[in-house]
Amino acid sequence: MKKINVVASLALAAMLSSCGGSKEVITGAGATFPLPYYNIAFKNYQATSGVDVTYGGVGSGGGIRSLKDMIVDFAGSDAYLSDKELRDMPSEVIHIPTCMGAVVLAYNLPTVKKLNLSGDVVADIFMGNITSWNDARIVALNVGVELPSIAISPVYRSDGSGTTFVFSDYLSKVSPEWAKSMGVAKALKWNTGVAAKGNPGVAGIIKQSKGSIGYVGSEYGFALNITMANIKNSAGNFIAPSSEAISAAATAKIPSDMRVMITNSPAEKAYPISCFTWLLIYKEQDYNKRTLESAQGTVNLLRWMLTPAAQNLTTKVHYSPLSATVIESSLKALDGVTYKGENI
Amino acid sequence: MRDRIFKAFLLISSLAILLVCGAIFYSLFTDSMEALKHFGVAEFITGQEWDPNPDSETYGALPFITGTLLTSFLALLFCIPFSLPVALFNGEYFKGKKIAIVLGSIVDLLAGIPSVIYGLWGFYTLRPIIVSLGLSEQGFGVLTASIVLAIMIIPYAASLSTQFISMVPTDLKEGAYSLGATRLGVIKNVIFPSAGSAIFASFVLALGRALGETIAVTMLIGNTNNIPLSITDTANSMASVIANQFGEASDLRLSSLVAIGLLLFVITGVINYIGKMIVKRFN
Numbered sequence: 187m188k189k190i191n192v193v194a195s196l197a198l199a200a201m202l203s204s205c206g207g208s209k210e211v212i213t214g215a216g217a218t219f220p221l222p223y224y225n226i227a228f229k230n231y232q233a234t235s236g237v238d239v240t241y242g243g244v245g246s247g248g249g250i251r252s253l254k255d256m257i258v259d260f261a262g263s264d265a266y267l268s269d270k271e272l273r274d275m276p277s278e279v280i281h282i283p284t285c286m287g288a289v290v291l292a293y294n295l296p297t298v299k300k301l302n303l304s305g306d307v308v309a310d311i312f313m314g315n316i317t318s319w320n321d322a323r324i325v326a327l328n329v330g331v332e333l334p335s336i337a338i339s340p341v342y343r344s345d346g347s348g349t350t351f352v353f354s355d356y357l358s359k360v361s362p363e364w365a366k367s368m369g370v371a372k373a374l375k376w377n378t379g380v381a382a383k384g385n386p387g388v389a390g391i392i393k394q395s396k397g398s399i400g401y402v403g404s405e406y407g408f409a410l411n412i413t414m415a416n417i418k419n420s421a422g423n424f425i426a427p428s429s430e431a432i433s434a435a436a437t438a439k440i441p442s443d444m445r446v447m448i449t450n451s452p453a454e455k456a457y458p459i460s461c462f463t464w465l466l467i468y469k470e471q472d473y474n475k476r477t478l479e480s481a482q483g484t485v486n487l488l489r490w491m492l493t494p495a496a497q498n499l500t501t502k503v504h505y506s507p508l509s510a511t512v513i514e515s516s517l518k519a520l521d522g523v524t525y526k527g528e529n530i
Numbered sequence: 531m532r533d534r535i536f537k538a539f540l541l542i543s544s545l546a547i548l549l550v551c552g553a554i555f556y557s558l559f560t561d562s563m564e565a566l567k568h569f570g571v572a573e574f575i576t577g578q579e580w581d582p583n584p585d586s587e588t589y590g591a592l593p594f595i596t597g598t599l600l601t602s603f604l605a606l607l608f609c610i611p612f613s614l615p616v617a618l619f620n621g622e623y624f625k626g627k628k629i630a631i632v633l634g635s636i637v638d639l640l641a642g643i644p645s646v647i648y649g650l651w652g653f654y655t656l657r658p659i660i661v662s663l664g665l666s667e668q669g670f671g672v673l674t675a676s677i678v679l680a681i682m683i684i685p686y687a688a689s690l691s692t693q694f695i696s697m698v699p700t701d702l703k704e705g706a707y708s709l710g711a712t713r714l715g716v717i718k719n720v721i722f723p724s725a726g727s728a729i730f731a732s733f734v735l736a737l738g739r740a741l742g743e744t745i746a747v748t749m750l751i752g753n754t755n756n757i758p759l760s761i762t763d764t765a766n767s768m769a770s771v772i773a774n775q776f777g778e779a780s781d782l783r784l785s786s787l788v789a790i791g792l793l794l795f796v797i798t799g800v801i802n803y804i805g806k807m808i809v810k811r812f813n
Contacts, residue, residue, distance in 0.1 A: 245777035339668055344753035344766075346582070346778025372778050373582040380670050380764050381753035383774050390653070395661075395668050 212483050215242035216249020216262030219348050219403055220463040222503045223285055224262065227496050235490070237483055246348050247372075253279070253466055256474040259484045261466040264348025265372070266445040278469040280523070281444045282516050283462040284491050286436060286506040288404035289353045290427045290459070291415040292392050295319065295334065302327045304418040305360030305450070305458065311399060312340050312357070313364065314378030319397065327418070334397075340379030341391045341400030346372040349385070352461040353401045356449035360458075404432065408504035419458040420450050427457050432506040435460035440512055444519065460506075465491070471525045481525045492516055555795065562789035565589060565782060574789060580755040582775075582783055589786035591793055593757045597765040598794070600758060601676045601747060602740040606733060608680035613687035613736075617729070620688075621695030622721065623713075634692065641685035649749035652678040657750065666762040670752035673761045678746055683736040690732030694725040727809040734805030741798050744769040768794045 221243040228239035241262065244252075249261035254275055266281050291308060293301060307323050310316040316323060320333045343350050351372045358365040368374055382388050385406040392398045392412070399415075404427055407414055416424040425431050435448045435456035450458050465488060471481035490496055497507040508516075523530055566574055569589065577590015616637055624630040656677060657669035665673065698721050706716045722729075744767075752764025753774060772787050779787055 247778040247780050251780065337667065344748070344770075344774040346775050369583040369585055371583045373775060373783075375579070375581040375583060376754065379754070380668055381774075383748060383753070387749075391668070391670075394653070394657070398668070 210236075210479065210483055211238045211240060212259045212480065212487055213240050213242075214249070214260040214262060214465070215244050215252045215258050216466075217246045217264045217348055217463055218243040219264050219287060219405070220262060220285060220505065222405060223500060223505045226503055227284075227491065227499055230496070230499060231487060231490055234495075235486070237487070239487060245346070247346065250466070253468075259467070259476075259480060260488070262463065263466055264461065264463050265351045266447075266464060267466070277473065279466050280469050280519050281464045281466055282488050282491070282519060283444055283508055283512055284465050285497070285500045286432050286460060286462055286508060288427055288432045288435075288457055288460045288506075289349055289356070289401050290404050290407040290412075291399060291417065292389060292402050292407055292412045293399040293415055294392050294394075294396050294413070296396065297334065298328075298331060299413070300328075300331070301413075301415040302418065302424045303415045305357060308417070309357040309361035309364040309368075311338055312342070312376075312379070313368065314340075336397040339395065339398045341388050341398050342376055342379055342381050343373075343384070343388060343401075344381035345383050347384075348372065348461075348463070349401065349403050350374060352447070352449060352459060355447050356459045359450040404506075405504040417458050419454075419456055420452055421454045421456075423454065425455065425457045429501050429504075429506045431455060431457035432460045433509055436462070436509045436512050440515060442515055442519070444512070444516060462508075462512075467523070469523055470527070471523060471530065478525050478530075481523075482530055485520060485523050485530050488520055489517065492520075555792075558788055558792040558795060562785055562792045564785035565789040568782060568785075574786070575793065578757060580771075587782060589783065591768070591786075591790050593755050594766055594768040594771050594790055595793065595797070596757050597672070597751065598741060598767040598769070598797070600672055600761070600765070601679055601751065601767060602737055604672065604676035604761065605679035605683060605740045606737050608676060609684050609687055609736065610733070612680075613684045613691065613733075614729075616684070616688045617691035617695055618717065618721075621692040622717065625696050634689070637685045637688050639685075640681065641689075645682065645743060645746040646749075648678050648682050649746035652746065652750045668752075670750060671762050671764045672751065672758050675747045675751040675767075676761070678750060679740045679743055682743065682746065683740050686739050687733050687736040690735065691725075691729045694728035694732065695721055698724050731805060731809050734802060734809075737805075738798055738802060741801070742769055742794065744773050748773060768797075 221241070224241050228241060232238055246263040246265060249263055250267070252258045253261035256276070267275070267279060272279060291303060295301070304327060307316060307327065317338055318335060319338055320335045325333055351370065354368060354370045354374060357368070358370050380391065382391050385402045388400045389402050389406060389410060389412060392400050407427070414427055416426045419425050434453050435451035437453050438448065438451055440446055444464070448460055448462065451460065467484060467488065471484065492508070492513045500507045521529070569577060574589070574591055575595070576592055577588065578592050579588045579590050580593060581588050616633065620630040620634050652674060657674055660666060660669040660674050702720050702724065703716055706720050711719065747767050748770040751766060751770060753766050753770065754764040755766050755771070758765035768790050772791055775783065776787055
């Protein structure tokens with residue numbers, strides 16, 4: 187029952203791969219947020235290396251479950267594993283960032299072309315404390331802009347989502363009230379607004395109803411070219427979401443295990459609601475009767491994901507490339523991967 | 531010999547259906563044990579909180595149970611004034627005529643439309659109408675979902691009722707006419723008493739369909755995990771919360787979602803049983 191999604195996608199993958207004889211196949215499952223990027227990246231990898239990679243977009247939770255069950259080579263996740271989750275895994279897991287994204291605030295106010303917001307104001311909008319577009323606190327951030335006196339209707343995700351996790355992580359850092367009453371999670375208990383499934387659901391409602399505001403993944407917002415708010419970062423600058431501004435968020439110090447949320451980055455030009463997405467693999471690759479070849483194949487794929495060839499693809503599908511420091515520490519982490527105790 | 535093989539085949543097929551049904555119930559039951567043990571069955575059913583935050587995790591099913599029952603019964607109510615006249619029109623007034631055949635196949639076509647298309651229609655067409663009528667700010671909620679659900683279940687109620695109405699023995703009706711009854715009199719005194727329980731059964735079937743509908747409801751109900759206080763409030767339904775949250779759920783939340791699935795299974799079963807009992811009493 188729990189594994190049904192993964193099993194179905196793996197069965198499909200097995201069916202597709204069986205046509206090509208005994209070709210090497212690497213399988214993964216997990217987050218849907220980076221799926222468009224992974225699709226194009228894995229296709230390119232297949233063209234250059236001849237290795238097939240299949241990735242099932244079953245959600246971060248599903249991906250981590252499959253990795254735990256040892257039925258995939260790697261898992262994709264939008265949130266890093268907590269200390270407790272790491273302890274629950276059968277053996278040590280390492281996190282490799284693959285690209286960057288962000289959460290953008292899309293809104294529907296036909297007369298307002300440019301909107302400035304700050305983290306605490308966004309938090310109060312989504313907690314229902316600010317209910318009108320011409321509230322004094324929004325007006326103060328938008329001097330000279332005519333804001334209509336209509337009600338704000340917040341739109342949020344009805345499904346559990348890494349996007350919600352990143353959004354709530356940022357708001358917890360900038361609003362003590364949010365941290366206390368809402369917290370950080372993939373799904374929250376909301377007191378106001380309406381909810382819809384997935385980025386398309388949220389964006390669809392925003393497009394249809396005047397006065398609404400909602401959060402969507404940047405890759406979706408950029409691709410659809412929706413109207414997005416500028417967010418005040420911790421250096422005090424209002425930053426429009428863009429590929430450069432997102433990458434700028436990862437220039438701060440990154441811990442060696444790469445488990446870090448880069449929201450509310452101190453960097454001057456950083457967009458404050460930026461995030462990594464990770465691929466997770468076991469540090470010891472000898473599990474569930476895996477061969478040395480598939481261990482090597484997995485590590486080679488991850489190494490390739492960090493090369494300029496792969497990173498340059500990110501912006502084509504509206505994601506952002508990793509910064510040089512992140513790539514360097516990721517490669518170092520991959521050097522530590524072993525098969526039967528020996529380096530690969 | 532052949533007869534025996536055929537009999538064995540029938541037996542195996544029937545047993546297989548029983549087995550599948552039992553297996554579904556069994557796996558729902560075992561997977562929901564974690565949540566039901568953690569919260570207690572009564573507390574889970576009457577719990578009003580759905581808080582997925584790991585620090586204060588609590589799950590209760592009441593908002594979803596109310597959402598499902600409210601939308602389904604409203605939909606049933608809304609569908610009666612459309613499906614019953616259609617059934618009388620096709621099964622009695624224009625029985626066997628061309629117009630009845632055309633109308634009948636159009637109603638049947640409604641059943642073949644995928645529910646996501648009903649959802650889209652509700653989202654882009656019905657919702658703006660609800661907004662412009664001033665019934666609710668954004669047009670999402672129980673009312674919008676119920677109207678779309680009502681349209682979706684019309685064919686289930688209408689086609690079956692049509693069949694039962696047309697099956698009322700002609701000599702009964704002719705007897706009534708010869709005693710000077712009007713058409714309305716025949717419907718009231720002959721058709722309803724003799725086909726009433728079957729018509730009722732077709733509405734129970736339609737209700738069952740409404741209880742489990744997922745995607746069209748998800749698109750229109752607003753997906754807020756609270757108990758609706760009026761029919762223009764946003765809410766959530768049992769099927770829709772499962773579809774929405776299943777992907778990223780694990781541990782206690784996953785088990786709670788399965789428990790909601792189990793409750794939906796039980797509720798649908800109970801409603802069908804009550805329907806059957808009422809049909810029996812009519813007869």
